[in-house]
Every structure is written in structure tokens, then in C-alpha cells.
Amino acid sequence: MGSTYGKIFNISTFGESHGKAIGVVIDGCPSNLDFDEAFIQEQLDRRKPGQSRITTQRKEGDSFQVLSGVFEGKTTGTPIAMVIFNEDQRSKDYSHIADSFRPSHADYTYSAKYGNRDYRGGGRSSARETAARVAAGAVAQQVLKGLGIEINAYVNQVGRLKLEKSYQELDLSKTYENAARCPDEDMAQQMFDYIDKTRKKGDSIGGVISCVAKGVPAGWGEPVFDKLHAELGKAMLSINAVKGFDYGSGFDGTELYGSQHNDEFYTDDQGNVRTKTNHAGGILGGISSGEDIYFRVAFKPTATIMVDQESVDKDGNAITVSGKGRHDPCVLPRAVPIVEAMAALVLVDFYLRRKAEG
Amino acid sequence: MGSTYGKIFNISTFGESHGKAIGVVIDGCPSNLDFDEAFIQEQLDRRKPGQSRITTQRKEGDSFQVLSGVFEGKTTGTPIAMVIFNEDQRSKDYSHIADSFRPSHADYTYSAKYGNRDYRGGGRSSARETAARVAAGAVAQQVLKGLGIEINAYVNQVGRLKLEKSYQELDLSKTYENAARCPDEDMAQQMFDYIDKTRKKGDSIGGVISCVAKGVPAGWGEPVFDKLHAELGKAMLSINAVKGFDYGSGFDGTELYGSQHNDEFYTDDQGNVRTKTNHAGGILGGISSGEDIYFRVAFKPTATIMVDQESVDKDGNAITVSGKGRHDPCVLPRAVPIVEAMAALVLVDFYLRRKAEG
Amino acid sequence: MGSTYGKIFNISTFGESHGKAIGVVIDGCPSNLDFDEAFIQEQLDRRKPGQSRITTQRKEGDSFQVLSGVFEGKTTGTPIAMVIFNEDQRSKDYSHIADSFRPSHADYTYSAKYGNRDYRGGGRSSARETAARVAAGAVAQQVLKGLGIEINAYVNQVGRLKLEKSYQELDLSKTYENAARCPDEDMAQQMFDYIDKTRKKGDSIGGVISCVAKGVPAGWGEPVFDKLHAELGKAMLSINAVKGFDYGSGFDGTELYGSQHNDEFYTDDQGNVRTKTNHAGGILGGISSGEDIYFRVAFKPTATIMVDQESVDKDGNAITVSGKGRHDPCVLPRAVPIVEAMAALVLVDFYLRRKAEG
């Protein structure tokens, strides 16, 4: 229970990190959509391990195959199943952790909940599962592109290194040009060096990803519980290692007075109702206003580190978990396409719900 | 669409601020639960307007009645309908805003979405709707109390006034003893004065509520999408005026190294697996670990202020929205029981989902 | 759990037969719909008890009030709550059955399931609950009328009395002109007499209702599980006392050869694809074809009879349940608007899902 997302554009992901395959079934994708396999693969490649020396060296081609729902290059409106077979099943790397609870991993809680788990790596709790989300999200992005909507995420902070520019001051088309996934070249280099230094220490570091969606028309979102930002928040928080979410003025806005924070309306040259400022982050009362939607996603430092840590085994005995193998010193760079994917899945679902309103 | 929450303990709220009534139907409440009407009313009273001079002076008794689902003091397992009739329907107060889009309110987006809205006050987007949540949440809290689970929220920050103590250093039973809803008496007084000063200026201010749930056993939460913190985040973000959510180390944790952030496991005297620290906020991999669950909720300053603001009407004409009438200079104090209610609704739903796991 | 229906046009009903009120919340009704209270009351009146001597003499005005979601005569797109307060709470009539399990009633199974029940009458299992469905269904019918869709149900069989005419041979506008709810006057009289004779014997009798929906365009229904006829079947089977459902050729069609049963396509004068016959009942592969949708609903004889029956009490002791009080000798006449309501709820939901397909 819990591996499906979306009311209309509904996805079900499956698969463990060291099982036969991971994948996703999309039920509710509109028919007659041009199915752009190259774009899906491109997004998957942006998430896959081994892209640079600041990502894990686990080797996965992450090439996917479509099993259903697409015919002669177009979606048929029936469920689209996509599968990625796991190539790098080096199970022995993980055998030493079969009975151990690694600190800040989900080993213990999965055991407490299910009483049984695929102990070869993170199993279902591995970030590997997010590849399935990226594939599904790429399909959602194709739907949104057809509506003129663009989603851009980027790394905004690594540890204490913070990009002080707002998204308006950045050229978001540059994000994927560097390994740090930061559109500001100087900051990207600093982040890269910082992560690399952290990697060499065998440690890991957290950070923040920002995301902007441009072109969303007014009227998307379903109060009172399925507010647009509430679903965005849920979707982001469901990504591995995410600890926080805010949108618009967010946590910073809590320090402002209403007279500073309120966004006054005006009518622009084209006769559209607009706001002079956008502390709202493009969402009022849980419904898109037509302004840019922007939000932040906080990631904790990767739990896997190359340092010895105290812990217990499944029988409660004290043990030492020694760090070895491969790990991501910072999940942020690889998480950028995941944030974009989840944002797209949320937005496309609200787009279709909006259509259902009659 | 969007006015229901919960997979098993499912609630549907209804009602506009100036309509006949607001209410909620709970479908999926366990049977044979002692139905504590006094506690429900107590929670409603903590949310209701007019409690002190730092809350709106709108007069609402907020007394509820039960229409179904309870027999001889116990729940029957059938839907529980609770209704609060609106008493204070001073519609003329609001007539001047029938065609106006008030800045940072949902007037514009509701119009864009529905093309029709109850313009007497906030209508469905009014925080008045949250009374229905508080009533339903109080029932959920009764279920949780029977399991030894306690939920305590409190005001942690108002504007730049921040309580620097952690929840462990506070006596959370004192929260409701003051109008600011802060368990630290000194800080409570400072907050009260600050809010009152803001009120006198006709302005409003934001802040942060913290919440702790104690006694949740390991194993609640449904990866990969319905992670415990993801649903908590969605539930909190669905509350009016909320702009952000984080749990455990949250946004602050992004600056830490893994070696600082990881929570090492140990076995306590009773043989329970515990962690030495709790940066995780009691949740690992989206599943409760048995440690305290704690999180923060960021609120923007109230949109209604007693200051003139530029805006447009429904035809796009420039207008001035003048502040008059009643407003909350700071929503935080009244939002404390709402945060508790939503936390309870999330937790009770996961409790029941956990039972369904076979 | 289980008191909600519909994916987009979602209803939640609540209420016990002898509680304070019954009612329904509709979440997902399109905005800007003219809200025809008179039509809702008309349908409620067609279901209410005491209409003729062949229905129960329980007295209920069944007048409803709208608590939310309607403003200035139009729907606002927010939840519509409608409530009917119970007037005739003659609880003492039912006190003798507090501990008894009446044969073929749900007393025993509700007790087994919930361990607690409102024993004053049928409680939640009473057909009184269907009044809430009729109110919600009437709103759905208003949406469908705007699309040119008409739904007509009628009593087709009472006991062994069967109307041998097909719906095409009948003037369905006459159904509500008689107490038997049969559009054929002769048969209506025979049915009335038969039911009345049964009533005098203190017994009850079953029957069949037929229903036709005209004007449904091709393309509604969601394979593979939410086929149009599968949802119609579920909706009909959820009505009290229903034991069976078939559509198109139904059970009779099982005896035919494919060469007899297949409906050949042709193009009509307007260029529409049509079928020469309609054994399909207007549904192919779970999707509407544009032909008339027709189906049958089988009802068992009312469980309440004025005859002594053997049974047991809640402690398993043998008892005699004596029939007294008021009962419907045949539920069919009053069930006609319920069948129409449920059909409308199914169709409007598929209409909105169709719109969501992008």
C-alpha cells in the first residue's frame, strides 16, 4: 500500500534495488500523445549513477523498455508499463548488512513494519526506485510541454553554500551543463569542489533544490485538502532523503508583516490579472494564480557514509557498521530530475482534474 | 473535488463561512469508541474566534451537533456527521468585496476556477472550514489516546520572535494556558505583546507552529508515496495560510554532514531498538521508528489587514481594497488545535492502514 | 468505510433510520449548475413512505435542506451538503427488536461486524438511507439533463407478474402516474392488486425494475475494471434488497448463438455509426456505444413481514420474531427513483471522467 500516486494520471511503481527490475505503470495518460522515448531516456540519464566523480559509482545503464500503452509512437490511453531491468546486482557488496540496521537508513523501520525485507541494499527504500518516477514524470512533462508549461529544478544550496540569487536572475537552461546541477557557473564549481572534498572525507552533505514551474494557468488545485501546494509538498516529501518543503515566501515569509507580504493585483497590458509581487509562489487558496510556481525542497545528508558507526543488529546486539562500497556524497545533483518528475506528476494530475470539473 | 481526506478514516468537510452551516462526515471511524463530546467542544473552543483581543472578534459559538454514527455514547462504525450552524452571518460586512479580489486572498483564484463563488467573506476558502477539521480531528485524537499517543502543538515563532528551546525543554501541558499558545510563559507574553502591537497597527504577522507526537509505535507509514512525513506535510500544507513544512532536522539539517546527522541505534534497558539522537524526527524511510515525531509548520501573515491596498475587481478595473471589519492579526494561536487535529487525522489513518496489512 | 461513491462526482451519505438525520455530501459537482430544488423534492417524494396503501405507512415528509455549496441558486463547485431530519422517530415501535436478529435483515451481520448498532429499526441498513442517494442523484440528473440524457426506470415484474413488452413499446412518461410505477396501465393495475393482496396476507413479494438511459454518447466507461456496466452493476447491487443485475441481453442472452447475438454496425442518415440490434445494451467493451443503455435490477421480497418467524437473539437463544408495525409489502414502487438516482450518479461520474481524459 502506498506505491501509487495520482488521482487521474495514476502511477504505480514497483521494484527493489537488487531485485530483477524496477518499473512503473501509468494508468490515465491521455491518448494520442507523441511518446518521446528519447526525452524519457535523457531524464533517466540525468538521474542515473556514475555520471561524475561526485555521484555513486554504481553502474546502471538505466535503459528502459515500454511494455504496453504505446502504439505506433503514440499513447493509446491504456496503461503504459515501463520497466528497467537491474544490471548491477552485486549482491555480495551488501551481504554484510543482511542483519544490520544501518543508521538513518530504513532497514530497521522496514523490518519493524514488514518483518521481511530484501536486505540486498536498500531494497524498496533505495533511491533506485526514483528511476521509475523519473520515467513516469517524463511522460507527464510531455503532456505539460504541449500546454506550454516548463518545469526547471536546480541545486540551490549544498551544506552552507547558498546561491543568493533568485530564480529570476538565473539562466535555468544551464542547470544540466554541470555536474552540480546549479545554473550559476561559479557556484556550481564551488558546490562541486565542496561535494568532492566531502566525498574524500568519506562523509556526505545535505542541501536544497529549488524548482520553478512557468506557464501554469490560473485555476489548478483542489481545495480544501488537495491544494496545489499540499500535493506538491507531499510529492516532494515522498522523495528519498527529503526533510522539508516550502513554497513562495515559505519559512522566510513567517517573519514578514501582512503589509509586506501581500501581493497586490493589477491588470497587465494583455488584460490579465497579475500580482506585482509573488510571495504567494503562484498559489492562492491552494489554486494556481497564473504566476510562476516556485518552491524549495530540503534534503538531508546521504545516510551512507564511509565512516564507522555504532548500531545494532536485528537481534538488538551492538555492532559496528563500517562504511564501504559506493555512495553518493550528496544526493542533490542526481535529485534534480526527480524533483522535476514529481512536480510534473502533480501538475498533470491537476490539469486532468481541472478538465473533469465540467 | 478535494474536500475529502484519508484512506480508511476518511473525512469529507463542507460549508462556507457565511452559508448555513459547516460540517464534516467521518467514514471509517472504528466502532465502540467512547465518543467524548466534551473534548470535541474543548478543541473547537480553542480554535474559535473571539477568545482574546489578539484574535478576530467575529462571534461564533462553534457548538456542534452530531447527526449520525453515535448511539448511546459510542460510535457505531457508520458515518459520523457533525454540523456547526453559522450564527454570525453579518453578510453586509462583506458586501463591499463582492466584486473585489482582495490581495493574497483566494477570491481571484476561486473565481478563475469556478466562475462562481459565495462572495460573502472567504466562502469555502475561509479558515472557518477548519472548525470541521478540528471536530473530526478530536475524534481521531480519541482513538489515538486509547493507544497511548499524545499530540501537542504550540506556537514556536511569531515574526522574528523565536523560542530557542527544543520541545524537550518545555512543559507542553501549559500551551493552552495562555492566549499566545506558547508553553514558555515569558515568550508567550512577548508574543502576545508583539501580536497586539501588530493588531493596533492594523497589520498582521506570520510565524511557526511546532508539533510533537509521542507514543507512535514503529511501523506506521506507507512507502513509497504515502510516507508518514509526506502525508503529514500534505495535511499541514492544506491548512489555510501554511507555506512550509519540515520534520526532524528539517531545513536546518541540510547544513550538516552525514556523520553529524545520522542517528546511531542502540538497545535500551527494555530491549527496544532506539536511536541516540533523533534528527530523523521519528521517521525513517517514511515509516515511524518509535521515537518522537516532531515537525514544524510555517504560516504566512494573515492576508486581511486594516490598511488600504491596490487591487482589481472582477472586470480587471483598478480598485482600492480598504481594510475594515474584524481580522486575526496572527493566525498562529488559533491554528494550534488545527495542527493537532490534522496530525491526528494523519496518524489515525496510518494506524488503521497498518492494521490492514494483514 | 464504504459510504462514499464516485471518483469525481463523489458522494458520502450518512445517517440512521432513527437517528437525528440522514444526509449526503457531494464533492465534485460542477459549478454554475442551476440547482433545481423542486426536482430534488419531487424525486424524494416519489421515494418517500406513505404514498399509497401499497407502501409502508411510516410518516416522513422527507423535506431536505441545503447546508452548503449553493449560492444564489447555482452550485459553486464546493461540496453540497443536503440534510433530511428524521421526523417520525417512534423508537418504541422497535424496542422489542433491540436484541433480536430479524430473519433476512442485517441485524446479525451488523452486530457481527461492528459489535454495536443503532437497534432502533434498521439503523444504517435501513432503506431510509436511500433518500440521501435520491437527493444526490437528482443533482446528477440535472447535470445529465443539460447534456440531453434521460433516465427512466419502471417496475417490470412483481412476483410472477411480468410485463412482456420491451421498453420501446412503452410510454415511459407514464411511470409515475400510478402507484405501481409501471408505465403500462393494465399491468400497473394488476401489480397494484397483487401487491395489495400480498399486503393483506401480511406477506411481501419481490420483482424486477428495468431502466433505460437515452442520449449517452459513445465513449463513456473506463476499462478494464471500471467498465460502464460494472459500475452500473455495483451501484444497483448497493441498493437495499437487490439480488441481481443484468444489461442488454443479460441472462437471456446466454442461450443465444453469436450469430444471433452480435449487433451488426451500419451508418445512419446522419452519418453516425449505429447497430441494427442492441443486445449489447448500449455498452461494448465497457464503453458506451451511443445506443440506448438498458438494464434490469432484481429485488428480493421485503424482509419485514407480518408473520411470526423463528430466530435467535444476540445471545443465541431461540426466539420468535413477530411481525408488527409498518412495512412495505413490495419495495419495487418506491425503488424506481432510487434506481434512477444511482444510474445518474454512475453516468455523471463517467461523464466527468471522460472529460478528464485530456
Added chain:
Amino acid sequence: MGSTYGKIFNISTFGESHGKAIGVVIDGCPSNLDFDEAFIQEQLDRRKPGQSRITTQRKEGDSFQVLSGVFEGKTTGTPIAMVIFNEDQRSKDYSHIADSFRPSHADYTYSAKYGNRDYRGGGRSSARETAARVAAGAVAQQVLKGLGIEINAYVNQVGRLKLEKSYQELDLSKTYENAARCPDEDMAQQMFDYIDKTRKKGDSIGGVISCVAKGVPAGWGEPVFDKLHAELGKAMLSINAVKGFDYGSGFDGTELYGSQHNDEFYTDDQGNVRTKTNHAGGILGGISSGEDIYFRVAFKPTATIMVDQESVDKDGNAITVSGKGRHDPCVLPRAVPIVEAMAALVLVDFYLRRKAEG
């Protein structure tokens, strides 16, 4: 939309008859269940084509593979993905129907709905999709077996050939011993001959499958909409070619008086509340009573026949659809395991919902 079933034990099927693969993802299967691959394959073999000369000669091994959710022979509580790759992709057989609407097939309605379809065979509307259901249902059956619940379906009627015995008079363990899937040997032979004769004429014939579930305890089912029989009805009606469903006394019971139909309660030797008769079919008020659950499912004659038929193409032009290739003269024998699978999926979902009731 529409390819998922179940609230807790949730399945999503995918795949077209002539695409790369069909399959299913189960989300919500209890963990630690012994995963019996042999039984799954056995049920698939009972459904697969080419078993005897009265089934289609299409060749499909229907061997499945598990991609996730099972570890060391046990379920892990995470999604179970099972895939069956299509072997017999003789697409050219179907090229002549690319633009044709075959009578009583779903070609036309899928085109009307989606504007695009995999025209190689039935695509998504093909009964081939039911193999995925059988695989998922076999997992559900394993859960139920652990609870002592047994589900047995059998062919009860083919055309006008009807088995006049009740299920109590039959040895249901013999059903799969013959190609007709009828536990009565004599009748099985008659049915076989009848179907074979129909096949030789190039025609097809309908029929009825009966199903019995023994061992279901009292208390399963969720009124008022998700009644046990309502979900059974929906599940059965969602199977290809099904036209009707009834349970207990069903359509026949409509002719009875209440005094004949009511099932009187008594207490048996073990102190259990039982009924003397079981017209209820084991379900009262939508909740299981502890008695045997039994129901009937009506199937129309197969739409594919070897006879020329009039029809139209996608442009509305009159055409002749000539029968050629392979077809099932009667779907009933192969549908027996499908009925069992769907019954198991319904029951296991209610079992888990029952557990969630607190």
C-alpha cells in the same frame, strides 16, 4: 483510468493482446506470505488458450515472471510485479481488421473513446488481459487459503444446457478434470459436444458460471456502497463478455414471497448463529453472514465467429467482416479460473478492510 482494482489489495493490470507483454502490479499484499509460483502457473494454465479443441488454438505458454516484491520465497509487503511476455504475435492475422469495426467487439467504442488503438487483435479489450487478473487472483487465493477459505467456480450452463443440480449436490473438486469445466461428468460431456458442434458451425454460444466461496467468516463487506455482493458484482461484470450477475436466490428469488424467502436463524451445535436456508447467498445487508457465498455470472456468446457479418469501417463505409483465424466457440471453460481470481481479489480486499476497522 480504470485499470486498477481494490482499496487495500490493489492491483493494476497493463498490456495489449499483441503488445510486448501483459502484466500486473499488486500493491498491498501482506508480507511474509509463502509465494506459491506453481499454483499461480496452474491457474494460468487453466485459463490459457489451446487446452482442448473447444478453446482457441492461439498458442501462448502464458509463463509469468516475478519482477519484484518477493524475496527468498516470501512476499515482502512491497509491490509484486508479474509479467507475461506475449509469444504469439501473429500480427498479420489481424491486419485486415485494422480499420474495421467487428460486430459486438470493442473496436468501435475504443476508437470513439481514445481515437487511437492497437488494432492488432483486441488490444486492451482482449480477454488476454484476464491472464494478469488470474495471476494476481492466485496470490489472493493463497492469502485466503491461509484463512481456510476456498473458492470454486464451475460451468453451470452452456446455451440451453443447464445443470439442474445445486452446488451442494456436486463434487466441486472435479471441475478441472474435464475440458468443459463442469463438475458433473455427464453434463460435462454434453456441454463439450454442444460446444464442439457449435465450433464446427463456426458459431459461438453463451452460458453461466456459478461460484461458491466457503469459509468466509461473518463481518466482511462495507455498506452502504461497497457491499460485499456489490463489489462481487462489479468484479464479475468487469470480466470480458459478462452480461449479468446475481447472488443467492438472485433473479429467481424475485418470484418468491417473503415468507418463503426469508432465512430463519438458529444456533448450531457449536453455538454459531446460522440460517436454516440460504436464499441470502451468505450476505445480509452487504456483509457476509458466515454461510456459503454463492453467485452466478452470465456470459454472452463470443463475439468472434467464423461467419460473414455486415459492419462498417472507421470511415463509416459498409463492409463485410469475414470470420477467419482462431476463436473460442464458448468462453465459459476458460473463464472459470478468471471468476475464481476475481472473487478472490474481492474477498481478500474485504478481509484487509475488515482488519482496518480497528
